Amino acid sequence: MTQQSVIEFTDVSVTYDYRPVLNEINFSLANGEFMYLIGETGAGKSSFLRLIYRDLIPDAGSVRVADFDVTSISRKEIPYLRRRLGIVFQDFQLLPDRTVYENVAFSLKVTGTKKSYIKQRVLEVLGMVGLSHKRKSMPEDLSGGEQQRVVIARSLANEPRIMLADEPTGNLDPKASASIMELLEKINNRGMAVLMVTHDYDTVKQYPYRTLRLENGNISEVDPQKLGRN
Numbered sequence: 001m002t003q004q005s006v007i008e009f010t011d012v013s014v015t016y017d018y019r020p021v022l023n024e025i026n027f028s029l030a031n032g033e034f035m036y037l038i039g040e041t042g043a044g045k046s047s048f049l050r051l052i053y054r055d056l057i058p059d060a061g062s063v064r065v066a067d068f069d070v071t072s073i074s075r076k077e078i079p080y081l082r083r084r085l086g087i088v089f090q091d092f093q094l095l096p097d098r099t100v101y102e103n104v105a106f107s108l109k110v111t112g113t114k115k116s117y118i119k120q121r122v123l124e125v126l127g128m129v130g131l132s133h134k135r136k137s138m139p140e141d142l143s144g145g146e147q148q149r150v151v152i153a154r155s156l157a158n159e160p161r162i163m164l165a166d167e168p169t170g171n172l173d174p175k176a177s178a179s180i181m182e183l184l185e186k187i188n189n190r191g192m193a194v195l196m197v198t199h200d201y202d203t204v205k206q207y208p209y210r211t212l213r214l215e216n217g218n219i220s221e222v223d224p225q226k227l228g229r230n
Protein backbone atom coordinates (compact mmCIF):
# COMPACT_ATOMS: atom_id res chain seq x y z
CA MET A 1 0.00 0.00 0.00
CA THR A 2 1.31 3.44 -0.83
CA GLN A 3 1.99 5.61 2.19
CA GLN A 4 -0.86 7.97 1.45
CA SER A 5 -3.68 5.49 0.86
CA VAL A 6 -5.99 4.24 3.59
CA ILE A 7 -7.89 1.74 1.44
CA GLU A 8 -6.41 -0.20 -1.43
CA PHE A 9 -7.96 -2.94 -3.58
CA THR A 10 -5.67 -4.90 -5.88
CA ASP A 11 -7.27 -7.05 -8.59
CA VAL A 12 -10.30 -7.74 -6.41
CA SER A 13 -12.96 -10.08 -7.74
CA VAL A 14 -16.23 -11.16 -6.16
CA THR A 15 -18.46 -13.78 -7.72
CA TYR A 16 -21.86 -14.94 -6.50
CA ASP A 17 -23.14 -18.24 -7.89
CA TYR A 18 -20.65 -18.06 -10.79
CA ARG A 19 -21.83 -14.50 -11.59
CA PRO A 20 -19.01 -11.94 -11.34
CA VAL A 21 -20.09 -8.81 -9.47
CA LEU A 22 -16.67 -7.21 -9.08
CA ASN A 23 -14.13 -8.06 -11.73
CA GLU A 24 -10.43 -7.47 -10.96
CA ILE A 25 -11.09 -4.10 -9.38
CA ASN A 26 -8.21 -1.78 -8.53
CA PHE A 27 -9.02 1.09 -6.25
CA SER A 28 -7.45 3.34 -3.70
CA LEU A 29 -8.72 5.94 -1.27
CA ALA A 30 -6.10 8.44 -0.20
CA ASN A 31 -5.57 9.51 3.37
CA GLY A 32 -7.96 12.40 4.02
CA GLU A 33 -9.74 12.07 0.67
CA PHE A 34 -13.51 12.54 0.13
CA MET A 35 -14.85 10.20 -2.53
CA TYR A 36 -18.23 9.14 -3.89
CA LEU A 37 -19.10 5.66 -5.10
CA ILE A 38 -22.11 5.45 -7.37
CA GLY A 39 -23.76 2.69 -9.40
CA GLU A 40 -27.14 1.29 -10.34
CA THR A 41 -29.03 -1.04 -8.01
CA GLY A 42 -27.23 -4.36 -8.01
CA ALA A 43 -23.96 -2.90 -9.35
CA GLY A 44 -22.08 -4.19 -6.31
CA LYS A 45 -21.78 -1.14 -4.02
CA SER A 46 -22.80 -3.03 -0.88
CA SER A 47 -20.44 -5.86 -1.75
CA PHE A 48 -17.68 -3.27 -2.20
CA LEU A 49 -18.31 -1.85 1.29
CA ARG A 50 -18.61 -5.30 2.86
CA LEU A 51 -15.10 -6.10 1.59
CA ILE A 52 -13.75 -3.08 3.48
CA TYR A 53 -15.18 -4.01 6.88
CA ARG A 54 -14.46 -7.68 6.32
CA ASP A 55 -18.00 -8.90 6.06
CA LEU A 56 -17.07 -10.44 2.72
CA ILE A 57 -13.83 -12.02 1.50
CA PRO A 58 -12.94 -11.60 -2.18
CA ASP A 59 -12.62 -14.64 -4.42
CA ALA A 60 -9.39 -13.13 -5.73
CA GLY A 61 -7.17 -10.14 -5.07
CA SER A 62 -6.25 -8.27 -1.93
CA VAL A 63 -7.92 -5.64 0.22
CA ARG A 64 -5.88 -3.41 2.51
CA VAL A 65 -7.49 -1.01 4.97
CA ALA A 66 -5.38 1.23 7.23
CA ASP A 67 -2.66 -1.13 8.46
CA PHE A 68 -4.67 -4.29 7.91
CA ASP A 69 -4.38 -6.86 5.17
CA VAL A 70 -8.11 -7.51 5.34
CA THR A 71 -8.01 -10.57 3.14
CA SER A 72 -5.79 -12.46 5.53
CA ILE A 73 -6.52 -11.14 9.03
CA SER A 74 -7.71 -13.47 11.75
CA ARG A 75 -11.20 -13.35 13.23
CA LYS A 76 -9.73 -11.86 16.42
CA GLU A 77 -8.41 -8.86 14.50
CA ILE A 78 -11.73 -7.95 12.86
CA PRO A 79 -12.96 -5.73 15.75
CA TYR A 80 -9.67 -3.78 15.60
CA LEU A 81 -10.12 -3.26 11.87
CA ARG A 82 -13.69 -2.07 12.40
CA ARG A 83 -12.58 0.41 15.03
CA ARG A 84 -10.64 2.19 12.30
CA LEU A 85 -13.89 2.64 10.40
CA GLY A 86 -16.73 4.99 11.18
CA ILE A 87 -19.79 3.25 9.77
CA VAL A 88 -22.88 5.24 8.77
CA PHE A 89 -25.32 2.80 7.21
CA GLN A 90 -29.09 2.78 6.78
CA ASP A 91 -29.46 -0.63 8.35
CA PHE A 92 -27.36 0.25 11.38
CA GLN A 93 -29.76 2.55 13.16
CA LEU A 94 -29.97 3.93 16.69
CA LEU A 95 -31.16 1.84 19.62
CA PRO A 96 -34.73 3.08 20.06
CA ASP A 97 -34.89 2.50 23.82
CA ARG A 98 -31.71 4.47 24.68
CA THR A 99 -31.13 8.19 24.80
CA VAL A 100 -28.92 9.99 22.33
CA TYR A 101 -26.15 10.07 24.95
CA GLU A 102 -26.44 6.34 25.65
CA ASN A 103 -26.46 5.49 21.97
CA VAL A 104 -23.11 7.20 21.46
CA ALA A 105 -21.67 5.95 24.78
CA PHE A 106 -22.61 2.39 23.85
CA SER A 107 -20.11 2.25 20.99
CA LEU A 108 -17.36 3.29 23.41
CA LYS A 109 -18.41 0.83 26.12
CA VAL A 110 -18.24 -2.12 23.74
CA THR A 111 -14.67 -1.20 22.83
CA GLY A 112 -13.69 -1.13 26.51
CA THR A 113 -13.08 2.61 26.77
CA LYS A 114 -12.40 3.95 30.28
CA LYS A 115 -15.53 5.26 31.99
CA SER A 116 -14.00 8.63 32.78
CA TYR A 117 -13.16 9.20 29.12
CA ILE A 118 -16.54 8.04 27.78
CA LYS A 119 -18.42 11.06 29.14
CA GLN A 120 -15.87 13.50 27.78
CA ARG A 121 -15.79 11.90 24.35
CA VAL A 122 -19.59 11.55 24.01
CA LEU A 123 -20.07 15.24 24.79
CA GLU A 124 -17.25 16.10 22.39
CA VAL A 125 -18.74 14.24 19.41
CA LEU A 126 -22.28 15.40 20.16
CA GLY A 127 -20.88 18.94 20.19
CA MET A 128 -19.20 18.29 16.84
CA VAL A 129 -22.54 17.37 15.23
CA GLY A 130 -24.36 20.23 17.00
CA LEU A 131 -26.60 18.07 19.19
CA SER A 132 -25.28 18.46 22.75
CA HIS A 133 -28.66 19.90 23.74
CA LYS A 134 -30.45 16.74 22.57
CA ARG A 135 -28.34 14.32 24.61
CA LYS A 136 -31.26 13.30 26.85
CA SER A 137 -33.73 12.87 23.97
CA MET A 138 -34.92 9.53 22.66
CA PRO A 139 -34.22 8.84 18.96
CA GLU A 140 -37.93 8.88 18.05
CA ASP A 141 -38.17 12.48 19.27
CA LEU A 142 -35.55 13.63 16.75
CA SER A 143 -36.00 14.54 13.09
CA GLY A 144 -34.53 12.24 10.43
CA GLY A 145 -31.63 14.63 9.90
CA GLU A 146 -30.91 14.83 13.62
CA GLN A 147 -31.00 11.04 13.94
CA GLN A 148 -28.50 10.81 11.09
CA ARG A 149 -26.24 13.30 12.90
CA VAL A 150 -26.37 11.11 16.02
CA VAL A 151 -25.42 8.10 13.86
CA ILE A 152 -22.47 10.15 12.58
CA ALA A 153 -21.51 11.19 16.15
CA ARG A 154 -21.59 7.53 17.18
CA SER A 155 -19.41 6.56 14.23
CA LEU A 156 -16.84 9.20 15.25
CA ALA A 157 -16.64 8.17 18.90
CA ASN A 158 -13.72 5.78 18.47
CA GLU A 159 -11.73 8.25 16.38
CA PRO A 160 -11.71 6.25 13.15
CA ARG A 161 -9.45 7.16 10.22
CA ILE A 162 -12.01 6.38 7.56
CA MET A 163 -15.73 6.97 7.35
CA LEU A 164 -17.91 4.66 5.25
CA ALA A 165 -21.25 6.30 4.60
CA ASP A 166 -23.97 4.42 2.71
CA GLU A 167 -26.66 6.80 1.41
CA PRO A 168 -26.33 9.21 4.36
CA THR A 169 -28.66 11.69 2.66
CA GLY A 170 -31.21 9.07 1.57
CA ASN A 171 -34.73 9.87 2.84
CA LEU A 172 -33.76 13.38 3.95
CA ASP A 173 -35.17 16.66 2.63
CA PRO A 174 -32.76 19.06 0.85
CA LYS A 175 -32.11 21.16 3.95
CA ALA A 176 -31.32 18.16 6.15
CA SER A 177 -29.18 16.67 3.35
CA ALA A 178 -27.20 19.91 3.15
CA SER A 179 -26.57 19.87 6.89
CA ILE A 180 -25.33 16.26 6.68
CA MET A 181 -23.03 17.12 3.78
CA GLU A 182 -21.64 20.14 5.62
CA LEU A 183 -20.99 17.93 8.61
CA LEU A 184 -19.22 15.29 6.49
CA GLU A 185 -17.08 18.03 4.93
CA LYS A 186 -16.19 19.35 8.36
CA ILE A 187 -15.16 15.86 9.47
CA ASN A 188 -13.18 15.42 6.25
CA ASN A 189 -11.45 18.77 6.81
CA ARG A 190 -10.21 17.44 10.12
CA GLY A 191 -8.35 14.78 8.17
CA MET A 192 -10.71 11.81 8.02
CA ALA A 193 -11.10 10.02 4.69
CA VAL A 194 -14.75 9.68 3.62
CA LEU A 195 -16.12 7.10 1.19
CA MET A 196 -19.76 7.83 0.48
CA VAL A 197 -22.10 5.58 -1.50
CA THR A 198 -24.96 7.56 -2.97
CA HIS A 199 -27.70 7.76 -5.59
CA ASP A 200 -28.18 11.43 -4.84
CA TYR A 201 -26.66 13.08 -7.92
CA ASP A 202 -27.85 16.55 -6.91
CA THR A 203 -25.77 16.30 -3.75
CA VAL A 204 -22.73 15.04 -5.69
CA LYS A 205 -22.97 18.01 -8.06
CA GLN A 206 -23.38 20.46 -5.24
CA TYR A 207 -20.48 19.04 -3.23
CA PRO A 208 -18.23 17.68 -5.98
CA TYR A 209 -15.42 15.27 -5.16
CA ARG A 210 -13.77 12.42 -7.05
CA THR A 211 -16.59 10.11 -8.13
CA LEU A 212 -16.23 6.46 -9.08
CA ARG A 213 -18.92 4.39 -10.76
CA LEU A 214 -19.37 0.64 -10.47
CA GLU A 215 -20.79 -0.84 -13.63
CA ASN A 216 -20.70 -4.34 -15.11
CA GLY A 217 -18.11 -5.43 -12.57
CA ASN A 218 -15.74 -2.57 -13.36
CA ILE A 219 -14.94 0.71 -11.67
CA SER A 220 -14.29 3.97 -13.48
CA GLU A 221 -13.98 7.63 -12.65
CA VAL A 222 -16.76 9.94 -13.84
CA ASP A 223 -17.17 13.70 -13.98
CA PRO A 224 -19.61 14.57 -11.18
CA GLN A 225 -20.96 17.55 -13.15
CA LYS A 226 -22.03 15.26 -16.00
CA LEU A 227 -24.07 12.88 -13.87
CA GLY A 228 -27.65 12.30 -14.90
CA ARG A 229 -27.16 13.71 -18.40
CA ASN A 230 -27.75 11.57 -21.47
Ligand SMILES: Nc1ncnc2c1ncn2[C@@H]1O[C@H](COP(=O)(O)OP(=O)(O)OP(=O)(O)O)[C@@H](O)[C@H]1O
Nearest residue numbers: 016017021039040041042043044045046047048214
Ligand atom coordinates in the same frame (compact mmCIF):
# COMPACT_ATOMS: atom_id res chain seq x y z
N1 LIG B 1 -24.86 -13.17 -0.78
C1 LIG B 1 -25.23 -13.08 -2.06
N2 LIG B 1 -25.51 -14.19 -2.77
C2 LIG B 1 -25.86 -14.11 -4.08
N3 LIG B 1 -25.98 -12.95 -4.77
C3 LIG B 1 -25.72 -11.83 -4.10
C4 LIG B 1 -25.34 -11.81 -2.72
N4 LIG B 1 -25.14 -10.53 -2.33
C5 LIG B 1 -25.40 -9.77 -3.42
N5 LIG B 1 -25.74 -10.53 -4.46
C6 LIG B 1 -26.05 -10.04 -5.82
O1 LIG B 1 -24.91 -9.34 -6.29
C7 LIG B 1 -25.28 -8.15 -6.99
C8 LIG B 1 -24.64 -6.95 -6.31
O2 LIG B 1 -25.26 -6.75 -5.04
P1 LIG B 1 -24.93 -5.52 -4.09
O3 LIG B 1 -25.86 -5.61 -2.93
O4 LIG B 1 -23.49 -5.47 -3.82
O5 LIG B 1 -25.35 -4.29 -5.05
P2 LIG B 1 -25.65 -2.76 -4.71
O6 LIG B 1 -24.99 -1.96 -5.79
O7 LIG B 1 -25.30 -2.47 -3.33
O8 LIG B 1 -27.21 -2.66 -4.88
P3 LIG B 1 -28.27 -1.68 -4.14
O9 LIG B 1 -28.00 -0.30 -4.64
O10 LIG B 1 -29.60 -2.21 -4.61
O11 LIG B 1 -28.08 -1.84 -2.66
C9 LIG B 1 -26.81 -8.13 -6.99
O12 LIG B 1 -27.24 -8.67 -8.20
C10 LIG B 1 -27.17 -9.03 -5.83
O13 LIG B 1 -28.42 -9.65 -6.05
